[in-house]
Amino acid sequence: MDEQDGTDQQGRFDRPDPPDPPDRLDRPDRADAQDRLAERFEAQRGRLRAVAQRMLGSVGEADDAVQETWLRLSRTDVRDVENLPGWLTTVVSRLCLDMLRARAARREEFVGVTERIGEGRGEGGGADPEREALLVEEVGRALLVVLDTLGPAERIAFVLHDMFAVPFDRIAPVVERSPVTTKKLASRARRKVRGTPEAPAAELARHRRTVDAFLAASRSGDLAAILAVLAPDAVRRADPAALPPGAPTQARGARAVAQGVFAFGHRARSAEPALVNGHVGAIVAPSGRLVLALTFTFAPTDEGEAEGEKIAGYEVIATPSRLRGLDLAVLDVRG
Template sequence: MLGSFTEADDAVQEAWLRLARSDADSIDNLRGWLTTVVGRVCLNALRSRAARREEPVDDRLPDPVVTRPDEAPGPEQEAVLADSVGLALLLVLDTLTPPERLAFVLHDLFGVAFDEIAPMVGRSVDASRQLASRARRRVRGAAAAGAADATEPVTGVDRARQRAVVEAFFAAARGGDFEGLLAVLDPDVVLRADIGTLATPAGVAAAAGVRRGAHQVARNALMFANPASVLHPALVNGTTGVVVTVDGRPAAVMAFTVTGGRITEIDAWSGQDRLRHLDLPVLGD
């Protein structure tokens, strides 16, 4: 719903505090009551976020789910993870109004009935159904726009090939090999970078914002390459990624979409202020 570990944790804690102040024995449907409370708290958080947002939307990425490769779920569970928390879906959700987002997530992803959703958004059942319908059309439209990049479920062999492409990207960046970078980048590659409110001098990811095209992304990679950084393979939202450390401290999280042997998308989170809220796995060398 929120795309933020911190805000999600706050929403759950607020719901439990409200439950603690209530007479639980008088609640006929505890699951429905908790869903309603959490939904309303999330709705208020989304409205507050929209009201105070000062930074461009492109400069803020939803929090990623990061796992070690050896702790990764099986292929079926991995597909569910990618579909449910994939960055593409979360970015589309950020374009919806708070009521649309609430109605779509609760109904389409969690199967909550519209007669339960209606009181949360302060609309009639029919109006709530329309909110979800509008959101669904936008989500499907975004999915259709990216259908050309759709691939079959990733196998172990595919994952190894993707990992090799990512390793070639970093080797070229560290070696100052501009042509080598162009060889592994799709001509229309997109880089999205989020450094939070405080950037660090680690130089491992990118300047905030969006870069498009192989030449721009390659120049950015050369500018921010850091030979002192250590790369730890990871899965980020179910896709091939790395956690970058400098002097033993996390400095960046990066996710790569690889299609046809070339990198088509890079998502990067960096800066200590941005990373300290993430749930990062314990990393080895």
């Protein structure tokens, strides 16, 4: 033994080195495992984003929820997770529920009916307009607006069950209810989304055709087409908030009403038929954010009611308190 260097003649230490720290020994394995976990998460990202977007109605907020889901997954021992897709859905849904509850608590502090899109952009670092437009196209403006009227737990239950076919026994822990109560939440939300029409289906379909024609003519700026759907003595009323400063709140006669429609043209691009207080109307919702609602009255054409009808009048509602008081629902009847 060489007492100076502490080794024997074979060059071995007389005392073995202490073992390498575990983090040094398994670092490559841990890195590989994290990479594999990231791959598994990326395979679910699109579905998680779709779930979160429908729950929150905001691309920016949905991205935040999905990113937080990944952070929680990366800190979790996945050996205890039997069903990773289900686990991820539960986590992102709980995050969305918390965000919806926080939004509801803040809502009275903001001006307007819904701050969903603006709020999401403010907190999420800016939404991508193209992705917001895609969300509106996929889900529909009217449904986004109506979803925003649901309570947080109702919205979670409806989206998971009706839009993603998640069973109630898996939704129940997310909303902290029993499966029976969760089913009632989804049923109540479904009734709100569908609304209660105040007219027979045939009449709704006829009114829908007329409103579709009015919106199409408004978007194109075709004066003749606008006049074609207006009764000669048509009347338009509007909240001052819907008009330029000093503009009259009422217009009478088809030509005067049609001229005013041109000012509505740019908004008509964000308009969609909806059930408003049980009748066929329309909502204007850029990026799914409600800013105007239109209610209509109809008159039969000269050919008779069965052949079609014209718009006898319409009202443009823009005052936040009036918008909040509307009963809005998705109009699923087609003309």
